[in-house]
Amino acid sequence: MTKANAGTMSGAKMIVKALKDQGVEVVFGYPGGAVLPIYDEIFLQNDIRHVLVRHEQGAIHMAEGYARSTGKPGVALVTSGPGATNAVTGLTDALLDSIPLVVLSGQVPTFMIGTDGFQEADTVGITRPCTKMNWLVRDTERLAETIHTAFHVATSGRPGPVLIDIPKDVQFATADYVAKEKVKASHYQPRVKGDIDQITRLVELLEKAERPIFYTGGGVVNSGPAASQLLRELVDATGFPITSTLMGLGSYPASGQNWLGMLGMHGLYEANLAMHGCDLMINIGARFDDRITGRVADFSPHSVKAHIDIDPSSINKVIRVDVPIIGDVGHVLEDLLRVWKSRGRKVNKDGLAKWWKQIAEWKAVNCLDFKNSDKTIKPQYALQRLEALTKGMDRYITTEVGQHQMWAAQFLGFEAPNRWMTSGGLGTMGYGLPASIGVQIAHPEALVINVAGEASWLMNMQEMGTAMQFRAPVKQFILNNERLGMVRQWQELLHGERYSHSWSESLPDFVKLAEAFGCKGIKCSDPKDLDDAIMEMIRYDGPVIFDCLVEKHENCFPMIPSGKPHNEMLLGEAETQGVIKAGGAVLV
């Protein structure tokens, strides 16, 4: 008989130990046959908290909200078959938005793989295209090592979701635990330092530029708080204007002097025109997404472009750039600032003064202006009031997908990174509610608000049960237009006002629904009552479903129609007649 080593344990125990050693505090999950041994181990310990979701998609979005608001990887646990397939949307969402996740899935025992066993699915096959990396662990000996490697992969370089598929017999079998420190270094070590010659070239351009602009993205947030700090220093020291993608909001404060607001399809007039008219574009951790560029052939035609990105494949993928810098935003900005300072902190003052004058003219257009009403609540007004009443609070915002999401990005101001979680790349309706719970679990004392559309919100509303069970006092601020508003807007502008299936019928009574879940429901339809209602929501100690009945036919402007360049932006109702040519209709 061999003496059992102190480090010998079952695969299931190993999983829990490895998670602990990785500093995991919370796992979002849902049990099932293929993960029962792991649930047994979870039952036997108190270090890791398990949050029981109501649907596996919810678990992944919660893990995303947790990850994005803390900078730590989010962890989820799902069973085989349907548990794993339910995770696919969340994995894809995390892949497109570069969110670090470690997802563990159960699998049928190794000897049954390939037999169409009960709840068998080819999970690694199905999730291969929606994970940064995935593994099927066939041997308990490899389990701990694989988990440690998974955390390294999820959080290194451009972050992303990874999945580990673990057959049930591997959970039962025993082997020696491999400590985190004992795992041999992965060959996967993306480069973080930028090329100093390219950085110097960029500094030379900075010194001369007449019409420069910083165009920042989620990469700044992902790089960590130090990167945001360096960005602020750089922007303030150079005096250059800065805009950001949806994903990057908060890395430069909305109250900052040089802030132009968000750019892109529903971005601000001044931000988009500055992008179009600049002579030096400095892309920091953004990826020239099609929501940003509009018609590629006419994208910022007269600028020299620099691009800082940790992912080499982002460079020259969509837009050809003149100064590519591969590296981590934080590291590159540090070097950039150092070189720029050592060369005497030069900028083109005259050029900049003229540039800011031009920008001031664009700002004067007041592109977010809307016709307010004292009879119905305008969605923009609702967000203005939400902003005014919650500004300065320890506040986190999540959103669903649609018009409300764009209005939230336009009308709410973010002073710090990691305070804004939204589904950017995939545009996943149903993201916001579970994400808000994930955020709240990570920040129990904070005010967490999901700015929602009624249609999106219904997609994962079962998670209100999770919010109740785990005392996550999330505020569901639903801008209820009884429409799939964004779809309706496109149908109005692009499809001859034929509103095919874009309204929300048979909606539940949200107040009664709240009561059914055991939380608070608030309904508001009069602009005069709005402030009090919002304050009631904020003050309530528990989850709230806020049914904010808003104007049904409001359109979200500004808008750059698909296939149009930045300088052909629509500002308001009057300008929208017949402006989108048929060509634009093929684009999403």
Add this chain to the structure above:
Amino acid sequence: MSALNITKGSTSHSAYDLRDPYAEVIESHTLAVIVANESGVLARVIGLFSGRGYNIDSLTVAEVDHEGHRSRITIVTRGTPQVIEQIKAQLGRLVPVHEVHDLTVEGPSVQRELALIKVAGKGEQRIEALRLAEIFRANVVDSTLESFVFEMTGTPEKIDAFAELMRPLGLREVARTGVAALSRGV
């Protein structure tokens, strides 16, 4: 013109049409990709090509370092220079990929493919097939009174040429390994 009045090949209508209209030269490149020999890695590489719409003209794979568990994947692909650069960058960021070499730009390289070619025929045709095989330095690895299986190695072009010549002489079947390639010199 489509129903949407979009001129064929025009880039102006589409944010998705990322190719520079002035650089539409399609080039063929041979890539050598060194990967960890783990399950699923080949699927990840192939999935990258199908998922992003890249071409694969030829693909070979085998473990070349048994101790280090490294496989070498040789891929012949086609695209504009920008697409080729994208393919390399996309391959390079896959977690199990250790190295990506573009043998087409990294200096001279040798490319070889092995093919088995079955030709059936009688009389003059049979003699002609055998004569051509000699010229191409193809070996006969199987023969019956009515057929030959030739084995040949060479560049894909050479194999194409030989197979083309065999067509009127009774070509039945061709099996090809795909290209293996190495850079010349050290």
